Amino acid sequence: MDLKGLSLIAAHSHISGLGLDDNLQPRNEASQGMVGQFRARKAAGVILKMIENGSIAGRAVLIAGPPSTGKTAIAMGLSQALGTDVPFTAIAGSEIFSLELSKTEALTQAFRKSIGVKIKEETEIIEGEVVEIQIDRSITGGHKQGKLTIKTTDMETIYELGNKMIEGLTSEKVLAGDVISIDKSSGKITKLGRSFARSRDYDAMGPDTKFVQCPEGELQTRKTVVHTVSLHEIDVINSRTQGFLALFSGDTGEIRPEVREQINTKVAEWKEEGKAEIVPGVLFVDEVHMLDIESFSFINRALEDEFSPIVIMATNRGLTKTRGTNYKSPHGLPLDLLDRSIIIQTTSYNEQEIKQIISIRAQEEEVELNADALNLLTKIGQETSLRYASNLISVSNQIALKRRSNVVELEDINRSYLLFLDSARSVAFLNEFSEQYIDDSGNVEIGGKREAPVDATPAAVPPPQASSDAMDTSA
Helix, strand or coil, X not given: CCCCXXXXXXXXXXXXXXXXXXXXXXXXXXXXXXXXXXXXXXXXXXXXXXXXXXXXXXXXXXXXXXXXXXXXXXXXXXXXXXXXXXXXXXXEHHHHCCCCCCHHHHHHHHHHHCEEEEEEEEEEEEEEEEEEEEEEECCCCCCEEEEEEEECCCCEEEEEECHHHHHHHHHCCCCCCEEEEEECCCCCEEEEEEEHHHCXXXXXXXXXCCEECCCCCXXXXXXXXXXXXXXXXXXXXXXXXCCCCHHHHCCCCCCCHHHHHHHHHHHHHHHHXXXXXXXXXXXXXXXXHHCEHHHHHHHHHHCCCCCCCEEEEEECCCEEECECCCCEEECCCCHHHHHHEEEEECCCCCHHHHHXXXXXXXXXXXXXXXXXXXXXXXXXXXXXXXXXXXXXXXXXXXXXXHCCCCEECHHHHHHHHHHCCCHHHHHHHHHHCHHHCXXXXXXXXXXXXXXXXXXXXXXXXXXXCXXXXXXXXXX
């Protein structure tokens, strides 16, 4: 049996950026997975520059448009364009409603995950080429001891090794001829590469071997190291009830406000002393209309805080009720938050754009479509929805594989279209056969006969009436 590796392909895994040139102009052809939405992408490019310049912290951006118009894709493209140095947190509006955390705690954690702190510290580094490693193993299998001979172009030194250092060297698979770096404070060992002097040792080389020069000067040097962590990670580590291990379990629980206040004060001190730099990241809230009025009030207040990220929201709602209220508002957002937001509008894709997107998705899923199949999927995408057409790609590919073909053809699309309904055909079917489904009152048609739900409440028993032939006992 031939087992294939499973590759997980998400709905936006093909997105690698916003597809803009150096002047923030969207490229006409499909670029970085982005197609169409030129005005929205250009607006997102302006937001990107403002984030990189640090001039938009504490602002809200709303991406609004009909379903399947690339709102989440634009947010993902923005995330990719920002790179790994800028924190990006994505949540759905419904995620904050949890039995374990209060709404405000869930939002606070999301906000603080989106704020990075670059902490600078000086540390002593031992950097050189390994000459020899000697490890003496005890007969009983207990303590291990050893010696490490390491050199630069100017000097050579022997260091005594303990258990921790021996384990570090073993896990990094350090050999004689490797250039390594050792952090004296933590004992962390990093293999930088292999010395050019050992380039002829073919037995110690692999296909990915990196060659570096032997370091010059002193073995021990002082270097400034930058660690980037989020405020939430600092919160978790300093929370007495949770501790460091909560970072791995994901179960952080409620964090006390006093802990956060102390951390904010300390981070502000580090910033004043030049030891740390605040990096406002991005919090992306998809389906933001699912939040309620309390959550919106919290976001309004949190945006005014000193440590606040850029909040990007997305919604496909028009005029609708704000949850927790009886009044309607644009996009389901209260007017005060809407007034604070800058709004990016997305529009429906045209035929050519739908065709490009389906073609990109097929390439991402490693599915080969012939011209007729691609044209039919484009037509389906126009008449139903882009999401439905995209879902038919993998389904049609399975049908094609069943008939032993690696190319999806017209008949495969037709068969998948008949097998799986789009939302419009599903609604039409439901309307036609609604009697066969259980309605809100519990009524359903079984065997052509309309059945009402059985009332489990027993009927009240009337009180017994006095009989006319009862004996008269009055005096």
